[in-house]
Amino acid sequence: MAVRIATLFIYLFIHLFTVLSSAEAAEKTAQPWKLDGREVPIPLGSSQSLQNSLRGIDQPNVAARIKQAPRNRQQWDQMISERAEARNIPLDQVEKMMSVKIDQTAISGVNAYWVTPAKASKEHKNHLMLYVHGGAYVFGGGDASVFEASIISNSSGIRVLSIDYRMPPEHPFPQAVEDTVSVYQEILKRYEPNQIAFGGTSAGGGLALAVAHKIKDLGLPQVGAIYAGTPWADLTKTGDTLYTNEGLDRVLVTYDGMLKAAALLYANGNDLKSPLLSPVYGNFEGYPPTILVTGTRDMFLSDTARTHQKIRAAGGAADLLVLEGLSHAGYMFDLKSPESQLTYQEISKFLKTHLQN
Amino acid sequence: MAVRIATLFIYLFIHLFTVLSSAEAAEKTAQPWKLDGREVPIPLGSSQSLQNSLRGIDQPNVAARIKQAPRNRQQWDQMISERAEARNIPLDQVEKMMSVKIDQTAISGVNAYWVTPAKASKEHKNHLMLYVHGGAYVFGGGDASVFEASIISNSSGIRVLSIDYRMPPEHPFPQAVEDTVSVYQEILKRYEPNQIAFGGTSAGGGLALAVAHKIKDLGLPQVGAIYAGTPWADLTKTGDTLYTNEGLDRVLVTYDGMLKAAALLYANGNDLKSPLLSPVYGNFEGYPPTILVTGTRDMFLSDTARTHQKIRAAGGAADLLVLEGLSHAGYMFDLKSPESQLTYQEISKFLKTHLQN
Numbered sequence: 001m002a003v004r005i006a007t008l009f010i011y012l013f014i015h016l017f018t019v020l021s022s023a024e025a026a027e028k029t030a031q032p033w034k035l036d037g038r039e040v041p042i043p044l045g046s047s048q049s050l051q052n053s054l055r056g057i058d059q060p061n062v063a064a065r066i067k068q069a070p071r072n073r074q075q076w077d078q079m080i081s082e083r084a085e086a087r088n089i090p091l092d093q094v095e096k097m098m099s100v101k102i103d104q105t106a107i108s109g110v111n112a113y114w115v116t117p118a119k120a121s122k123e124h125k126n127h128l129m130l131y132v133h134g135g136a137y138v139f140g141g142g143d144a145s146v147f148e149a150s151i152i153s154n155s156s157g158i159r160v161l162s163i164d165y166r167m168p169p170e171h172p173f174p175q176a177v178e179d180t181v182s183v184y185q186e187i188l189k190r191y192e193p194n195q196i197a198f199g200g201t202s203a204g205g206g207l208a209l210a211v212a213h214k215i216k217d218l219g220l221p222q223v224g225a226i227y228a229g230t231p232w233a234d235l236t237k238t239g240d241t242l243y244t245n246e247g248l249d250r251v252l253v254t255y256d257g258m259l260k261a262a263a264l265l266y267a268n269g270n271d272l273k274s275p276l277l278s279p280v281y282g283n284f285e286g287y288p289p290t291i292l293v294t295g296t297r298d299m300f301l302s303d304t305a306r307t308h309q310k311i312r313a314a315g316g317a318a319d320l321l322v323l324e325g326l327s328h329a330g331y332m333f334d335l336k337s338p339e340s341q342l343t344y345q346e347i348s349k350f351l352k353t354h355l356q357n
Numbered sequence: 358m359a360v361r362i363a364t365l366f367i368y369l370f371i372h373l374f375t376v377l378s379s380a381e382a383a384e385k386t387a388q389p390w391k392l393d394g395r396e397v398p399i400p401l402g403s404s405q406s407l408q409n410s411l412r413g414i415d416q417p418n419v420a421a422r423i424k425q426a427p428r429n430r431q432q433w434d435q436m437i438s439e440r441a442e443a444r445n446i447p448l449d450q451v452e453k454m455m456s457v458k459i460d461q462t463a464i465s466g467v468n469a470y471w472v473t474p475a476k477a478s479k480e481h482k483n484h485l486m487l488y489v490h491g492g493a494y495v496f497g498g499g500d501a502s503v504f505e506a507s508i509i510s511n512s513s514g515i516r517v518l519s520i521d522y523r524m525p526p527e528h529p530f531p532q533a534v535e536d537t538v539s540v541y542q543e544i545l546k547r548y549e550p551n552q553i554a555f556g557g558t559s560a561g562g563g564l565a566l567a568v569a570h571k572i573k574d575l576g577l578p579q580v581g582a583i584y585a586g587t588p589w590a591d592l593t594k595t596g597d598t599l600y601t602n603e604g605l606d607r608v609l610v611t612y613d614g615m616l617k618a619a620a621l622l623y624a625n626g627n628d629l630k631s632p633l634l635s636p637v638y639g640n641f642e643g644y645p646p647t648i649l650v651t652g653t654r655d656m657f658l659s660d661t662a663r664t665h666q667k668i669r670a671a672g673g674a675a676d677l678l679v680l681e682g683l684s685h686a687g688y689m690f691d692l693k694s695p696e697s698q699l700t701y702q703e704i705s706k707f708l709k710t711h712l713q714n
Binding site for chain 1: 392393394395397398400401402403591595596597598600601602603605637653654658659660662663665666669670676677678679680681682695699703
């Protein structure tokens with residue numbers, strides 16, 4: 001179990017751009033982080049497990065890695081392939097860890113994975129989540145795309161279809177949006193729209209939000225619910241917490257490195273403020289009920305809160321969970337932590353409330 | 358109207374510990390704030406009115422004032438009386454500004470104000486909010502205590518009773534809790550518990566949350582809803598954003614000045630982590646439905662989010678609104694701003710959803 005959890009940690013840090021060396025981690029003590037002239041202590045209002053995991057972070061090392069951004073196609077290809085290799089949890093291991101069954105498929109020419117929970121919830125008998133993975137629109141594809149899909153399938157007891165949408169350098173925007181919409185249209189032959197949820201974290205959260213805008217543009221019926229975990233809802237450097245939480249977010253660390261480079265690679269010359277790239281700039285009239293999750297140290301706290309604000313201001317249903325001391329997507333790091341448990345419990349409640357039978 | 362809004366601004370800044378000089382403000386331009394080694398720009402994802410008001414802040418001046426904390430009884434008395442004098446909007450002016458009628462009364466020996474909206478909502482015909490003002494448990498009493506009570510009465514169309522609970526130095530903890538409970542017990546003779554809401558901002562938000570714990574301890578029936586605006590839910594220096602938003606929050610600025618001094622004055626030697634002083638440490642089983650409001654630059658963002666987390670983890674209903682770029686209680690500064698409008702619109706919806714007829 002210890003090995004399995006260690007693997008999980010390493011997997012997730014890679015998935016979310018950074019690498020944690022467990023050897024280094026073990027040596028660290030509870031020192032405050034040093035940022036500019038400030039000392040910022042471990043958040044004592046967070047759970048013990050989150051506090052412990054923060055004590056293990058090699059802060060300067062994380063910052064150095066995150067600032068490295070590929071500068072050309074060759075460097076991107078190399079980084080993508082290195083990360084794909086490092087991300088080597090075989091599907092049968094994920095199945096075991098998460099008590100799900102995973103079946104690879106292709107829908108409308110897009111690679112995808114059916115994730116079926118061992119313990120299906122009766123309430124979700126007729127429901128499906130279409131899941132789109134994170135990874136800054138560049139990483140996290142292939143078998144790795146089933147990870148959070150499996151967590152949700154297991155915790156909610158819902159069937160999930162994880163969509164391995166195509167990505168840059170080969171397939172930049174709008175491929176991710178188009179692949180997801182194609183799959184949705186195919187799935188609409190088997191499910192009612194309000195029996196379907198979209199879900200995703202980070203770039204996946206942003207993509208889920210953008211696809212809902214696209215669906216409206218196309219005049220297709222909207223889904224019943226959206227889960228947007230700390231969504232990359234704005235590819236520009238606008239959100240307040242991109243500045244205020246710089247260096248405090250242990251995962252994203254800064255916009256001015258990998259994030260910015262990935263935004264430009266994905267956008268491929270298109271306006272970064274297009275609602276299909278940065279969904280926070282879209283029109284939220286008639287938007288589906290959406291649950292959003294973030295943390296006080298998340299650099300995407302602002303983009304998450306801004307999205308929540310916009311849906312509410314447009315009269316829609318939106319639910320926001322902000323977890324004390326949590327960095328970007330931190331709820332995926334330690335699934336036994338109270339922060340993670342609360343996140344997936346609230347997603348489960350939200351889906352059960354908003355999806356129709 | 359311009360004068361009225363300027364008066365409002367000055368009133369509110371005083372109310373929340375700081376003084377804005379409009380002359381100084383007019384000279385300022387859109388320069389990033391300088392904090393330690395960092396430059397933090399105006400939050401461009403906030404409304405134009407919030408951005409404009411931030412451009413007017415004399416940042417170093419605010420910081421200097423907030424760090425001044427009275428050191429003895431005489432200094433406290435002086436500061437309390439200076440602030441009370443500065444806070445000189447007569448009740449008839451508040452009535453006119455907010456379209457409410459205000460009637461002073463005494464309930465169970467506690468000074469209080471009935472606030473009746475000119476446009477009463479039919480849905481709130483049988484409802485009452487018991488409002489407890491902010492001001493770090495030291496300031497904001499007397500006629501000044503009707504201010505946000507009047508905003509809520511007007512925006513929700515609900516009758517409000519603003520409780521001018523007694524405060525230190527003369528009446529430290531637990532007087533504020535006891536006065537509020539006494540009034541509640543008296544009001545229970547005229548209203549059903551689930552027709553009553555508690556509400557307040559800052560210390561008032563913390564007090565509203567603490568009183569709900571006390572009501573449970575006493576075996577009294579719980580209210581139907583609570584509004585806790587950026588509640589001072591933890592008097593200790595624990596919440597993550599007390600550190601991460603230090604100097605960024607234009608209102609509170611730092612814990613290590615007035616806030617800490619006021620906490621110690623109010624607690625009067627009692628354990629700061631007692632749930633009646635710091636309600637975040639209480640047991641939230643069976644807690645009333647609660648709406649919480651904060652902002653990304655609020656030093657009490659963490660205490661607000663931690664309270665939300667605890668109510669949810671205990672299976673209760675809690676709704677969290679986080680406003681982009683907003684400092685502590687910023688929704689009270691400019692009532693025409695989108696941030697303020699959304700806040701009071703959401704409070705109104707929440708009360709209509711949760712109070713019973």
